[in-house]
Amino acid sequence: xxxxxxxxxxxxxxxxxxxxxxxxxxxxxxxxxxxxxxxxxxxxxxxxxxxxxxxxxxxxxxxxxxxxxxxxxxxxxxxxxxxxxxxxxxxxxxxxxxxxxxxxxxxxxxxxxxxxxxxxxxxxxxxxxxxxxxxxxxxxxxxxxxxxxxxxxxxxxxxxxxxxxxxxxxxxxxxxxxxxxxxxxxxxxxxxxxxxxxxxxxxxxxxxxxxxxxxxxxxxxxxxxxxxxxxxxxxxxxxxxxxxxxxxxxxxxxxxxxxxxxxxxxxxxxxxxxxxxxxxxxxxxxxxxxxxxxxxxxxxxxxxxxxxxxxxxxxxxxxxxxxxxxxxxxxxxxxxxxxxxxxxxxxxxxxxxxxxxxxxxxxxxxxxxxxxxxxxxx
Amino acid sequence: xxxxxxxxxxxxxxxxxxxxxxxxxxxxxxxxxxxxxxxxxxxxxxxxxxxxxxxxxxxxxxxxxxxxxxxxxxxxxxxxxxxxxxxxxxxxxxxxxxxxxxxxxxxxxxxxxxxxxxxxxxxxxxxxxxxxxxxxxxxxxxxxxxxxxxxxxxxxxxxxxxxxxxxxxxxxxxxxxxxxxxxxxxxxxxxxxxxxxxxxxxxxxxxxxxxxxxxxxxxxxxxxxxxxxxxxxxxxxxxxxxxxxxxxxxxxxxxxxxxxx
Numbered sequence: 001x002x003x004x005x006x007x008x009x010x011x012x013x014x015x016x017x018x019x020x021x022x023x024x025x026x027x028x029x030x031x032x033x034x035x036x037x038x039x040x041x042x043x044x045x046x047x048x049x050x051x052x053x054x055x056x057x058x059x060x061x062x063x064x065x066x067x068x069x070x071x072x073x074x075x076x077x078x079x080x081x082x083x084x085x086x087x088x089x090x091x092x093x094x095x096x097x098x099x100x101x102x103x104x105x106x107x108x109x110x111x112x113x114x115x116x117x118x119x120x121x122x123x124x125x126x127x128x129x130x131x132x133x134x135x136x137x138x139x140x141x142x143x144x145x146x147x148x149x150x151x152x153x154x155x156x157x158x159x160x161x162x163x164x165x166x167x168x169x170x171x172x173x174x175x176x177x178x179x180x181x182x183x184x185x186x187x188x189x190x191x192x193x194x195x196x197x198x199x200x201x202x203x204x205x206x207x208x209x210x211x212x213x214x215x216x217x218x219x220x221x222x223x224x225x226x227x228x229x230x231x232x233x234x235x236x237x238x239x240x241x242x243x244x245x246x247x248x249x250x251x252x253x254x255x256x257x258x259x260x261x262x263x264x265x266x267x268x269x270x271x272x273x274x275x276x277x278x279x280x281x282x283x284x285x286x287x288x289x290x291x292x293x294x295x296x297x298x299x300x301x302x303x304x305x306x307x308x309x310x311x312x313x314x315x316x317x318x319x320x321x322x323x324x325x326x327x328x329x330x331x332x333x334x335x336x337x338x339x340x341x342x343x344x345x346x347x348x349x350x351x352x353x354x355x356x357x358x359x360x361x362x363x364x365x366x367x368x369x370x371x372x373x374x375x376x377x378x
Numbered sequence: 379x380x381x382x383x384x385x386x387x388x389x390x391x392x393x394x395x396x397x398x399x400x401x402x403x404x405x406x407x408x409x410x411x412x413x414x415x416x417x418x419x420x421x422x423x424x425x426x427x428x429x430x431x432x433x434x435x436x437x438x439x440x441x442x443x444x445x446x447x448x449x450x451x452x453x454x455x456x457x458x459x460x461x462x463x464x465x466x467x468x469x470x471x472x473x474x475x476x477x478x479x480x481x482x483x484x485x486x487x488x489x490x491x492x493x494x495x496x497x498x499x500x501x502x503x504x505x506x507x508x509x510x511x512x513x514x515x516x517x518x519x520x521x522x523x524x525x526x527x528x529x530x531x532x533x534x535x536x537x538x539x540x541x542x543x544x545x546x547x548x549x550x551x552x553x554x555x556x557x558x559x560x561x562x563x564x565x566x567x568x569x570x571x572x573x574x575x576x577x578x579x580x581x582x583x584x585x586x587x588x589x590x591x592x593x594x595x596x597x598x599x600x601x602x603x604x605x606x607x608x609x610x611x612x613x614x615x616x617x618x619x620x621x622x623x624x625x626x627x628x629x630x631x632x633x634x635x636x637x638x639x
Contacts, residue, residue, distance in 0.1 A: 028503075028541060032495055061541035062573060066506045093572040102509020103502065109518040342522050343477030 018047035023056025026064030049081035160263035168229040169271030180279040184286020206309030212283035222325035226358040230333035234354035237337025238347040261334040272326035392442035420597035467537030473529035475521040482517035507535040527558035547579040
């Protein structure tokens, strides 16, 4: 068969002594043809004894050697007397490396079972429960460490706190400002389309003030910080886990939670309420632009209306919410980081789950706050 | 394969490595012959690993070129590059196995990529390769489930998946216990003897240098190039260069210890 790099000449009679004279190259790239051809010839000739003459073989790689060994065991399996002729030293060397025992050794781990539906549901449930258990344990540890920090402020690594305040806060100013401004613009624009019909243009200001300050400001900020910084915390601590840096900290007598998590949580707690105020400001500014440009309101009336529709308590509750969100974001980010075992893939999934879990908990907590504030008449 | 048997496999021609203003080595030339085990050695910071990364085409040289089987490793032609890369196998320092894949998947990855073999044949080849490095039976293990020495052997199996003409090793014995290290050395020797694979090894483990090297090249930080070349046993006893003698006899240089060494 030209083009495949090898030729096989068959001599002898079927059922008798047969000789395969192989020449050319037997390598990975023509392995398939070589195997199928020899198999076909073997079936066709049903020899009593088979000699494979390798005198003409110019190149043999380990895959080719494997094919020859397979041919031999195949022939012996049909109780054919088998031998190689004109085996060069080189070919003998390669074939000597192949351990025939290894080819039939069963895997030490058989294919990983996924189990049936019920098993998987059970496993997942247990995993979720376990996940929450560990989250609670970590929360306890974190609160303990934070309380400790409260009474021993000198032991807090304030340099790290400042560093993470810059990372999570200052570096996030442009995107938080931009998104809040656009959100304010869109919200004011869309609501003005409705309110215009009733001649209630002025209520755009109070609608915006209440929705931005009480809900959208804190939530948007928290989601942005979760995406920017929660993920970064998880990736950073996760990589430190992989590199055994966390183990190094532990052996040096540091508490990883106190050393790694507390500065991040403190920094986020300081920065997120400030970012929320900033977001509120830009959101209202967006509304103001729409009000002045599109609704013929004066800046004074718009701001006056904003002021009357908000109470100081609204602002305070908004900041409390932001503070709680901050603990959730940084806490989850660090916890997912500490959960990393193994390698690069685990870091990736920890980062993803840090963001997803943080956003989920932010929304849940926000709903809880809405109910609590309602019943407390705040 | 297109070359005559005695032509050098790797030709390094006037190679200069420079990072910014920092020249690592300057106009270095040497050759690696077919079937040879060449060890690149030298003290820390002399550019051994940088040299290796130039040889396998990960770094672009500032000047000069590296030819493997007559082909420039820094060619821009993707097709040629792909062919050259098929001819190279690299064992990275810690194995560099993909953590999310089993050993069998790691080894079969290049085979699947570069050939059209059916899965049964690939499976057989993978078993053979794992058997070659004494890891028969471990095909369904994840890299995190086996020891460091086994990871290196699995990395070697993956590097050899396509039967490359040249195998590169970056510090094969780093982090291994003496026995595992000797076993790996013997494996390297038996593969070299059996398959005639050319090997380029970067290491500074004296014992394994004496055990496996046919020839060594010694790089030096100050000289920014090769300061010695030849049989390691010969160099140890007969070199006149104090730097070479000190290295092979584990003697720190006379005078004040260099800072940051």
